[in-house]
Amino acid sequence: MFSLIIRRFLLGLITVLGAMILLFILIQLVPGDPASIMLGPRASPQLIENIRARMGLDQPVYVQLFRFIFNIFRGDLGTDVLNQRSVSTMIINVLPYTIALATASIFIAVVLGVPLGVYSAFYRNTILDRILTFASISIITTPSFLFGLFFLLLFSLTLGWFPVMGGGESGNLLDQLYHLVLPAFALGIRWVGYVARLIRSSVLEEMHEDYIRTARAKGLSEKIVISKHVLRGAILPVVAILGVGFGNLLGGAVLIEVIFHRPGLGYLIYNAFRTRNYPVVQGALVVAIFMYAVVNMFTDLSYGLIDPRIRKGE
């Protein structure tokens, strides 16, 4: 298990480093000089030169790359050139909102998806199962920002049950939860469908395994067979897909945060690119990539914890 952790960690590190280099190359591809784009056409050459020096743009490319990566690992993501705020602070301020949104969505997906999937599997090929299958396919294919738009239209604007925008008053937990409900459902509802389908097919597969028959033969109650034996094997693919899904959630979160005017990493990126605030875009992207890599790493490692067969196989 230990060597597995080390190996996975190294792979994660290489991926993150590679992603940083790719990001750096992308930044180099920006047409025109970032300093003059940011300052607009009326800036004096003197001012442009100053900003260039401050951003380190007058250095050779490899120095810039080295500095770029070095600074990231020091936790310094640069400063917002427009009003001198530290990008790291800006991100730390909004990050909890995005993490809350993603976590709440995954929570909704698991809490609703797992029982629906198990139910579907046990009553397979009945009318209810078919309806559930059809509903989950329809939910999965619908882009999450459409759910955002429809929810906003129905529950906020027409019915007035939920707030239209914002992340809630800071410090007021209840208000923040109230503001979280619609965005989290909008983002998570597709994953309810995914999880339900996945659980259904893996429960069906697991039920034919020998050890399930053994468990039944031992005289265990059906409840225990399902919760302790079937689900334990069936949950593995769900863990896998949630790890992959986290990246998807981050992407979807951009749209959801924009729709609900909710503070967060995605909304920060969106606003930063509209004002051509490249350091902020960069910093937020770095954090997004990093989070994605960390979650993927933990997903891979959690296989080993849930399924001893994988640990032994190593």
Added chain:
Amino acid sequence: MESKNTLLKIANKTKKMGKFFISQKVFKDFFGKVGFALIVIVFLMAIFAPFLSPYDPDQVNVINKLAGPSRTHLMGTDHLGRDVFSRILYGSRISLAISIAAVTFASIIGTVLGMISGYGSETLDHILRTFFDIIRSFPSLIFAIAVIIMLGTSGIPTLTIVIGFTYFPRYARLIRAQTLKVKKKEYLISAKAIGQSDIKIMFKHILPNIKGPMFIMAAMDIPSIIAFEAGLSFLGLGVNPPTPSWGTILRNGYLNIRHSPWMVIFGGGMLIFVTLGFTFLGEALRDAYDPRLKNL
């Protein structure tokens, strides 16, 4: 000679039968039929958009802006008084064009790199796999947003390339795994033994044996790419105005949602309609071809 011809004939026949068998199965499936019908409708909409649309999609009429559905404007008008129905018809062209082009782009790059990775030397395999992992380590929508912002341009070619690029590692990994499976087969070893070049082996012997799963993955990716493009356009990073696209219709609908919900309702409805159609057909195709690919 004689026997070779008969063999060829039999081979051809089984190939045709296989195709027929798959199509039979697809159409036997209820969802497969529905999906096929939905897609045919969308393609007809795209092809005959100029004949079907009652108005010029770009014709501005500010006096009649944000109107609800009526007999003159089936789906109402947008914030500039343009006919939403006509714009949705023309928008289907953008959605289909970009998604099909992007999926083609992704599958071609993915196939070539995946085959090289699976067939080539171990070092090359390691390098390529790390490269795929790096691309995959970007959350795809955020990656696309970053590239489009950095490049500073958006338009159909940029969107196609960017979306294709974010999707190709999926194909590369699939094709790599398939190649590894085929690599050990006797016919490849004998092809190598008679001295055929690596490129010929890859394209003549490996490719025909691994293309099935690739096509299915492509069919199943189209709806997600359509949604992806709509999302980018919704953020204002998609096709340039005034070109009608479903994403921009939704964007305009969202910006005016307090005055008129119709653009969001119809634009969103259309998006659901199409993605559902492609998904149904893709799943039916997959189940008919090989049910084991379910976790693709």
